[in-house]
Amino acid sequence: MITGVVGGGTMGAGIAHLLLAGGHDVTLAEAGPERSDAARRAVAASLAKAAERGKLAVAPEELLAGLTVVDDLAGLPAAAELVVEAVPEDVDLKRRVLQQVASVCPQAVLASNTSSLSISALAEDLPGERLVGMHFFNPVPVQELVELVHHAGVGPDVVTRVRTWAEALGKTVIEVRDSPGFATSRLGVAVGMEAIRMLEEGVAGAEDIDTGMRLGYGWPMGPLRLTDLVGLDVRLAIAEHLAAELGPRFTPPALLRAKVDRGELGRKAGQGFFTW
Template identity: 75%
Template sequence: MTEAPVTAAVVGGGTMGAGIAHVLLAAGSRVTVAEADASRAADARDAVAASLRKAEDRGKLDRTAEELLAHLSTVDTLADLPPGADLVLEAVPEDLALKRRVLGEVARTCPNAVLASNTSSLSITALAAGLPGERVLGMHFFNPVPVQALVELVTHEGLPATTLATVRGYAEALGKTVIEVRDSPGFATSRLGVAVGLEAIRMLEDGVASAEDIDTGMRLGYGWPMGPLRLTDLVGLDVRLSIAEHLSRELGDRFTPPELLRNKVASGELGRKTGRGFFDW
């Protein structure tokens, strides 16, 4: 029988971090969310609470939201993370230097924890360099975390099979289906998802079809729950551009971002979070 970590921490309380905290709490873990300051920490707690209450209203929880929130704490410095944590998930922005700094501090504060990064594209080998690599791996969740069934575990040469098995058990205890992927640019999901998303943008740029019709074609013709352009809006055009630029450097010209994507990001049309991307929100 798989079990969730008894004590877990999440560094970064944004959309992904709050969602990860939600599923950990729902699975019975005690959870600490770390943010950059007290105001952001309070916002993170509010986001987790709102998510849990929504799940409770829909009959998705075994206990009340308030009972689960009693096991949530927040801190505004990594030094205050629980030293006995079993699992620490890093969910800060996609910046290699930032993630390495966070993981380095967490490795010292939580000496026995597995250190998991929610990165969607950065090299786990690079993240683990100079750290206790036997404790570091990728644990890529998908948005919205409480709803999406998949977790992508990303391995590297220094990761013991026992650590991978432990984290697979944690993910399965959260109700997730696990795939295992060797460390490679974009892993499996981002590499494929970005490739389709970029081609959809090129098709829109070339006037092949409207955004709505491109997305409808993929939904009804290929069974996608959401079309690639609406998904790009949900992820954030700036995030997709950053990943595409990374993959272009690593894998070549087929991932070169279309000018339409660059122009929309430059004009502040970032998708749902700004109210406009390829669609109006």
């Protein structure tokens, strides 16, 4: 299958890795030569790491032969069947990207990797019948879940095709109606914000809060370490969106805002609720 990915950050590079490992040709679009080069290196590093762990059936070099990196959306293949958008969580940016992709790739299913933004809102001024939410989780090649989000205007055949593709990539799919935060972000952010409030109030230390959720509730990772992995800035933006849509129970704690202001964004910055 001919596929495209827009955005070569952590999520976009992971999605490109997944598609390549699934035997698909991938065109990865980034903005400008420097970011395009960085995206190519990120995909190569991800594949190499998977090979070291014995998770690839094919040598990374062979898979990379199926990767094309371009620095303009016009370079996406017109014959693409699936294009996944993985740019930052900004409605206007995502709309602009999806509108251009829809024009360049007239037959492609358009999938947004948004973790909380309304798919219906993104579908405005688009051929909405071919747009879905395809929410992957970080790290994409490892995490089993894909959250398939459908809105009222999407064609049922598109939902079926996306589910089939995701399952063929080894993912477990849950279907969710378009609503603020979908299912996973809404629940994950609710627990994450409460964990931060507990830390802020001195109820317990970060390690103890996380250990309580791991050993008491079977979480593979505690909510504070998970927030570090996702990125405190990303979690803050999602919480602000959910607070605006669903009410004050999602209001971000002052501690989260303070850490983001100080640049303590989690693993990617070396410091968040833990030191990495």
